[in-house]
Amino acid sequence: MDINNLANTTLDLFQQNKTAVVTTASAAALVLSVPLLSRIASDYRAWYALGPNGIPLNIFGYLFQAAASPFARLDTRVPAPYDAAALSKRYGALTLQSFLPRSPLPPRSGPRPDVPAYVGPQRQTSQQASAETRDAQESFLHAFAAANPDAVRVRPSNLEGPLFNSLWLRDGVPVRGEIRRLGGEFAHPHGEGSTHLVLSLADAARAIEGGWAERHRMSGVGSLMPWGFVLIYAPRDDDELEVWKGFVLASARYVLGGEKEAVMP
Structure with missing residues (x-):
């Protein structure tokens, strides 16, 4: 198999269909991100429902405690x-x-x-x-x-x-x-x-x-x-x-x- 020809052919196909490839990749990323964003939003609501505390009760407080999680017991x-x-x-x-x-x-x-x-x-x-x-x-x-x-x-x-x-x-x-x-x-x-x-x-x-x-x-x-x-x-x-x-x-x-x-x- 000629690797150079395969690479050139792949590049040509990408250039010819660049819009379709980018659109497909964007759609895939959106599909994958929707469940993740939904889980984050649900987790944030559960965290917020715990009420006032020593951490700001907003998205910055939520992200602050989340950033500390890898170091926590x-x-x-x-x-x-x-x-x-x-x-x-x-x-x-x-x-x-x-x-x-x-x-x-x-x-x-x-x-x-x-x-x-x-x-x-x-x-x-x-x-x-x-x-x-x-x-x-x-x-x-x-x-x-x-x-x-x-x-x-x-x-x-x-x-x-x-x-x-x-x-x-x-x-x-x-x-x-x-x-x-x-x-x-x-x-x-x-x-x-x-x-x-x-x-x-x-x-x-x-x-x-x-x-x-x-x-x-x-x-x-x-x-x-x-x-x-x-x-x-x-x-x-x-x-x-x-x-x-x-x-x-x-x-x-x-x-x-x-x-x-x-x-x-």
């Missing part, structure tokens, strides 16, 4: 996907201790809620808290701060935006290195009742193993968020609300590092 429901001994050198021996008031921690009943795999925001879309439970969560934040006035305070979240209240360390209270990038913010509930907070590695593993929590997708990724940054699922009844309060107390006790004692209201 997939093992968010694995209790301890880390070398605890190595991280204790990084976070200190305190991170291997438990600060939960209930021992043993009771298992959460039933299946875990649905949590879409977006980098942000992290929210649950099923088993959400009632309005009464959300009011109780907000009341507890203020009562907890009032019971620990020298240690913590309530102010709008910097991580999730001004619509959500958060517990912060008081000015002047030493901030553990692992939450320094969080500015001293250590616990904030969301509109559907789930809560982000910082736990010791021991308590984070217990919470995940017991079905109460999962890790944020950026937990342990670089120094952005500590390994103990978890999502506690929304309380479904009064008993679970009490467990939730225990997690908030454990978070405060841990981030205070033994420098100050946190107490229940």
